[in-house]
Structures are given as C-alpha cells and as structure tokens.
Amino acid sequence: MELLIVVVLHFLTSAGGLKLTNMTIPLVADTRSPMELHCRFDMENEELxxxxxxxxxxxxxxxxxxxxPHKQTFHVPGVHLLSDEWDCSFSHCRLVLSGLSRPHSSGAYRCEISTEAPTFRLASETRNVTVATLPESGPRIEGLQESYIEGETVTANCSSYPSDPAPILTWRINNVEASLFTRNNAASEPDQDGLTSRSALLVFQAERKHSQEGDTIELRCETALPGVPLPPRAAVRRISIKSVHQHQQTVNNQQLLWHNSSAYLPGTLPRLFAVIYFSLVIKWLH
Structure with missing residues (x-):
C-alpha cells in the first residue's frame, strides 16, 4: 500500500502539464537592501x-x-513581506522582503505551485539564501613606499570595512600566502549595528628573491566573509626592490648630475652679465 502511494505521488508531481520555468532568488542578500523573490511557471492549460x-x-x-482574499500571509521569523510589493498571477509570483537579519532570514526558500482538481499536480523549487551585511568596499592597503633597498623592512597595513560576519584578512606575497609575516590580525569590537572590521599588519625583510620580473613584488590583501558564498575581494600594490649596488649607483648618478650643473654656472654667469651690460649701453646711446 505504501509503495502504491509513493508511485501515485510521483506520477502526480512529475507528469506533464504544470511546469515551474524559472525561480529568481539571490544567492547572497545584504541586510541593507530588500530581497526579491520571483517564481515563473507555465500551467499548460491547467487551472492554478x-x-x-x-x-x-x-x-x-x-x-x-x-x-x-487572494493573498494570505503567515508569521515566520526573519521573513517580513512588504505588503504592497507583491505581484502574482496565473504565470508568475513576485514578492519583496525587507528587514533582513543574518541569523533569522538566511535559509531555504521554496516556491510551490499546485493545480486544481482532478490532477492536483505540484511543482516546486528550492534555493538557499545567505543573508549578511556586506562591506561597502574592498580592503585598503596603507603605509607602503614605492621602492625599498634590499634588506630594508617592508611594513604595510590592510584594513577592511565593517561587516557581519566578521571578515577574514589574508596577505599574499606574489600570490603565496604570507601568514608567517602577518601580525596583529585582530577584529574590532562590534559597533552599534553589530558590524566588525579587521586589520592585519604585514612585516617582512625586502629580498630580491621575492621579486618578480623587473625586481617587482606584488602584495595582495584579500578579505572574505566566513560562510558567505562570495569570492574574496582584494587590494593589490606593487613595490620594487633595489640591490645595495643599484641604490649606490643611483646616488652616484644624482651626485654627478648635481656636480655638473654646479660646475656649469661659473661659465654661464659672466656671459649673462655681458649681455645685460651691452643691452643697457645700446639703450643709453639711443
């Protein structure tokens, strides 16, 4: 008997006729914005x-x-329907939810369509939604110079914008995780809205073995939200590493340029004064 019931239910839900053609719902929803749910279906001459x-x-x-009335609502924690923002017909049903919260509004949302007698067919689709308060922008890198001499200490700070859940920061040097050089990777206390930011200090000694083509090092700071299925956001900076020999050669070139400029002045000034003198004499004679 139980097997017969299972077979009948399978036939009613899978037989041709009713089709749920599309369900639009966000993978991740931000608590600062409304969330739209949209379900489209094809009755194929059956009655909704x-x-x-x-x-x-x-x-x-x-x-x-x-x-x-056509519409009925039921209380479910974390679900707050905007009363005027719904639109349902014989081919689609659209809702807008507001007042989202991370612990209560996240979950599995299902749209279910059913037909009238005698078929009583069902069609449904379920999507998981993760609700979070997303950071307003990507991470920021501060404190870097454009170039360093080999052996100097490179120090850079990366900080994130507030979010919920608390972000995770990861430093990378030439796309290799630099956890050994990361310091003070700590989260702030939650603010009045329950949002948390994080900062992480990168400290390492500049060595040419770190550098890529052109003696350049790429420093990358990534921020991700745990449990939120979104790709990390990143800030990227590039610095150059010079050897002690290259640095000394640059200093010598600058000194030579300054010396040549200074040596040129004694020969230039007398000629300049002579031009001015003869110009004044010619003007006086006229």
Whole structure:
C-alpha cells in the first residue's frame, strides 16, 4: 500500500502539464537592501489552485486566485513581506522582503505551485539564501613606499570595512600566502549595528628573491566573509626592490648630475652679465 502511494505521488508531481520555468532568488542578500523573490511557471492549460512560498518548510505566503482574499500571509521569523510589493498571477509570483537579519532570514526558500482538481499536480523549487551585511568596499592597503633597498623592512597595513560576519584578512606575497609575516590580525569590537572590521599588519625583510620580473613584488590583501558564498575581494600594490649596488649607483648618478650643473654656472654667469651690460649701453646711446 505504501509503495502504491509513493508511485501515485510521483506520477502526480512529475507528469506533464504544470511546469515551474524559472525561480529568481539571490544567492547572497545584504541586510541593507530588500530581497526579491520571483517564481515563473507555465500551467499548460491547467487551472492554478495556489502559489505558496516557504522558508525552511514553513509557509509564509499563499496566493489563491479563486478565493477571497487572494493573498494570505503567515508569521515566520526573519521573513517580513512588504505588503504592497507583491505581484502574482496565473504565470508568475513576485514578492519583496525587507528587514533582513543574518541569523533569522538566511535559509531555504521554496516556491510551490499546485493545480486544481482532478490532477492536483505540484511543482516546486528550492534555493538557499545567505543573508549578511556586506562591506561597502574592498580592503585598503596603507603605509607602503614605492621602492625599498634590499634588506630594508617592508611594513604595510590592510584594513577592511565593517561587516557581519566578521571578515577574514589574508596577505599574499606574489600570490603565496604570507601568514608567517602577518601580525596583529585582530577584529574590532562590534559597533552599534553589530558590524566588525579587521586589520592585519604585514612585516617582512625586502629580498630580491621575492621579486618578480623587473625586481617587482606584488602584495595582495584579500578579505572574505566566513560562510558567505562570495569570492574574496582584494587590494593589490606593487613595490620594487633595489640591490645595495643599484641604490649606490643611483646616488652616484644624482651626485654627478648635481656636480655638473654646479660646475656649469661659473661659465654661464659672466656671459649673462655681458649681455645685460651691452643691452643697457645700446639703450643709453639711443
């Protein structure tokens, strides 16, 4: 008997007729913005009975075109429907949620379509949504010079914008994680909105073995939010490393240039004064 029931249910839910053609819902939703849910379906000449929306198997919205009122809502923690922002018909159903919170609004959202008798077919689709307060921008790198002499200490600070959950910062030198050179990787206390930022100090000795083509080192700071399925955001800076010999040669060239400029002045000034003198004499004679 149980096997027969399973077979009948499978036939009713998988047979041709009703089709859920598309479900649009964000993978990650920001608490600062409303979240839109959109379900599109094709009745294929069958009669629509109801469109229902669930969060974690708890129904929070129902649309029944042949009953009054057409719309019904049910309380589910973390789900706050904008009362005027819904649009449902015989081919789609669109909702807008506001007041999102990370612990309560994250979860599995399901759109379920059902037909009238005698078929009573069902079609549904479920998508997982992660709710977070995203940082307003990528990380910032501060404290770097454009070039360093081999053996000098390179110090740079990377900081993130506030977010929830607290961000994770990772320093990379030429795309290799630099955890051994990372210091003070600490999160701040949550602010009044419960948001946390993080900063991490990178300290290492400049060596030419770190450098790439052209004696350049790429420093990269990445920030990611744990449990949030988004790619890391990054800030990238490049610095050059000079050997002691290269640095000394640059200093010598600068000194030579200054010396040549100074040596040229004694020969230039007398000629300049002579030109001025003869110009004044010619003007006086006229």
């Amino acid at each position: 009975y109801a469109v229902k929306w669930y969060k974690d198997d708890h129904e929070f919205f129902r649309y029944m075109p042949h009953q009054q």
